[in-house]
Amino acid sequence: xxxxxxxxxxxxCVAGYATSGAATWYSLRKINQKENPREGIPKASLLTAxxxxxSWIHIPIPPTxxxxxxxxxxxxxxxxxxxxxxxxxxxxxxVMFQHGGLTTLGVNATIIGVPALLAHYIFRLRSxxxxxxxxxxxxxxxxxxxxxxxxxxxxxxxxxxxxxPVVVDVEAERASIYALALAHVPLMILEGIFTALVVLxxxxxRPALLEA
Amino acid sequence: MNWKPGAFLGLLLFFGTVGPAxxxxxxxxxxxxxxxxxxxxxxxxxxxxGGQVVVYAPDxxxxxxLNGTCDEEGRFSFTPDPSKPGTWDVQVRQSGHGEMVHIVIxxxxxxxxxxxxxxxxxxxxxxICVVWGFVGTALFFSRRSA
Numbered sequence: 001x002x003x004x005x006x007x008x009x010x011x012x013c014v015a016g017y018a019t020s021g022a023a024t025w026y027s028l029r030k031i032n033q034k035e036n037p038r039e040g041i042p043k044a045s046l047l048t049a050x051x052x053x054x055s056w057i058h059i060p061i062p063p064t065x066x067x068x069x070x071x072x073x074x075x076x077x078x079x080x081x082x083x084x085x086x087x088x089x090x091x092x093x094x095v096m097f098q099h100g101g102l103t104t105l106g107v108n109a110t111i112i113g114v115p116a117l118l119a120h121y122i123f124r125l126r127s128x129x130x131x132x133x134x135x136x137x138x139x140x141x142x143x144x145x146x147x148x149x150x151x152x153x154x155x156x157x158x159x160x161x162x163x164x165p166v167v168v169d170v171e172a173e174r175a176s177i178y179a180l181a182l183a184h185v186p187l188m189i190l191e192g193i194f195t196a197l198v199v200l201x202x203x204x205x206r207p208a209l210l211e212a
Numbered sequence: 213m214n215w216k217p218g219a220f221l222g223l224l225l226f227f228g229t230v231g232p233a234x235x236x237x238x239x240x241x242x243x244x245x246x247x248x249x250x251x252x253x254x255x256x257x258x259x260x261x262g263g264q265v266v267v268y269a270p271d272x273x274x275x276x277x278l279n280g281t282c283d284e285e286g287r288f289s290f291t292p293d294p295s296k297p298g299t300w301d302v303q304v305r306q307s308g309h310g311e312m313v314h315i316v317i318x319x320x321x322x323x324x325x326x327x328x329x330x331x332x333x334x335x336x337x338x339x340i341c342v343v344w345g346f347v348g349t350a351l352f353f354s355r356r357s358a
Contacts, residue, residue, distance in 0.1 A: 006303060006312045042354040049346035053339070058256050064307075065256060096338045097330070098311075099255065160308040167276045168264040168305065176262075176307035 001069055001156055001184075002055065002093065002108055005101030008163055016107030020087065023114060027083040043209065044081040047074050051089040055099055059190070061183040068187070072148020073195045075116030076123040076141060077202070077209065082116040083109070111155040119148035123199070137203050137210075138196045145195025146188040153184035245291045248315060252286040252304035259286030263306040270298025292317050 008016075031037050054068040074082040087109045093099040100108050123144040129136035157177055164173045202209045252260040261284040269277035269292070282288045282304060292300050292315075303312040330338075 003308055004310060007305060007308060007310055038353055042350040045346045045350035045353070049343045049350075052342060052346065056339070065254075065258065092342050096342060097255070097335060156308065167266050167279065169279075169281075172262075173264060173305070173307070180307040 001067070001112065001152060002090070002100035003104045003111075003156065003160070004098070005103045008104055008107060008159070009165075010103075012159065012163060013103045013107060016104065016110050018106070020106040020109040020113065023083050023110065023117070024087060027080045027117070030080040031084075040078065040081045044078050044085045047078055047082075048085040048089045051086060052092055055093055055097075059187060061186055064180055064183050066180075066183050066187050068191065069112060069149050069152060070191065070194075071112045071116040071152055072119040072145035072191055073198060075119035075148050076144045076195055076199060079120050080117070082120060083113040086113040086116055107159070111159065112152045115148045115151035115155070118151060119144040122147055131207075131210075134200060134203065138200050141196035141199035142192040144192075146192030148195075149184065149191045150188045153181055153188070157181040243294075245294065246317060247289055247291045248300070248302070248317075249287065249289045250302060250304070250313070252282055252288070252311065254309065259284070260304060260306050260309075261286055263288075263304045263310075265290075266303045266305075267292075268301040268303075269293065269296050270300060271296055273301060 031040070034040070051070055051074055054070045057068045058065045059067065071082070071086060074085055078085055087105075090100055090105055090108050090112070091102075094102050094105060123140050126133070126136040126140035129140075131137075157180075160177050161174055164170045164177075199210060252263045252265075254260060260282055263282040263286060265278075265280040265282060265288045266276045267278040267280075267290055268275070277293075278290055280288055280290065286304075288304070297318050298316070300315045300317055301312055302315060304310055
C-alpha cells in the first residue's frame with residue numbers, strides 16, 4: 001500500500017504532490033469554514049497516532065502479508081481532517097521507518113487520503129435512513145471502512161501495474177502486484193467490521209463525534 | 213648401420229616427453245574478485261523470495277548492468293566488474309515494494325557489511341516519540357478548547 005522511493009517514475013511523483021496539494025488545500029478550506037476549526041484537532045491528533053501505528057500491525061494472508069491502514073475509519077470519524085491527518089502520518093512513517101518514501105509522499109497521500117474522503121461521503125449517506133438508526137450506522141460504517149481500503153488498494157494496484165519499468169520482468173512483477181491486491185480483499189472486510197464496531201461504540205457513548 | 217624401429221621409437225619418446233620439462237617454467241595467474249552477497253526482506257523480516265534484482269554500474273546509472281532474481285530466502289550474489297570502481301546501485305523490487313542500496317567498491321575491492329534499515333530498538337523508540345507527539349498535541353488543543 002505504501003509505495004516506496006525508487007519505484008515510480010519522477011513524473012508520477014510530481015503529479016502525486018500536485019493532487020495531494022490540491023486535496024490538502026480543499027480539506028483545509030472546508031475545515032476553516034467550520035465554526036471552530038480547532039475543535040477537531042485533538043480527535044485528529046489521536047487518530048493520526050492510530051494511523052501511524054496501524055501500519056505496524058501485519059496480518060498474514062498467504063502467500064503474503066498485509067498491514068492495517070484504517071483510512072476508511074479516519075474518513076468516517078474525522079471528515080475533512082482525515083486528509084491532513086493521513087498526510088502527517090505518512091510523513092512520519094516515511095521519515096522514521098522508511099515505510100513509504102518522501103518522493104512518493106504525495107502519491108501515497110493521494111491513494112490513501114482521497115479514498116478516506118470518499119469513505120466520509122459514503123458514511124454520510126446514512127442520513128438517508130436516519131442518523132439514529134444503529135443498523136444504518138453499522139452498515140454504512142462497514143461500507144465506508146471497507147471501501148476506503150478497497151479504493152486505496154485499487155488505486156495503488158493500477159498505478160503500480162501501469163508503471164512497471166521495462167528493466168524488470170514485467171509479467172512476473174504484474175503477477176505479484178495482482179496477488180498483493182487480492183490479499184487486500186480479506187483486509188477490506190476486516191477494516192469494514194472494525195470501522196462498524198468503532199462507529200457503533202461512538203454512537204452509543206458520544207454520538208457528537210460522528211458528526212464530523 | 214642397422215637402425216631398429218624399436219630403438220628409434222624409444223629415442224623419440226625420450227625427447228618428445230621429457231624434453232619440454234627442462235625447457236619451460238610454470239606460472240599461476242590469479243585475480244581476486246569481490247562478490248556482493250545481499251538478502252532482501254520486507255520490514256516484517258519476511259524474505260523477498262523471487263524479488264527482481266537490478267544492478268547499475270557506476271559508469272552508467274541509468275542502464276542495468278545486471279538483472280537477476282532472488283532465491284527463496286531473498287538472497288542474491290553478484291561479482292562487480294573490478295575495472296569499474298565507484299558506487300554500485302542495487303535495487304530489489306517485488307509487487308511494488310522495494311529498496312535500493314548503494315555499495316561503494318574501490319579498486320582494491322571492499323570487505324564490509326551494510327544494512328539499509330534501523331534496528332528494532334531504534335524503531336520502537338522513534339515510534340514512542342512520535343506517538344507521544346500526537347498525544348501531546350491532542351492534550352494541548354483539548355486543554356485550550358476547555
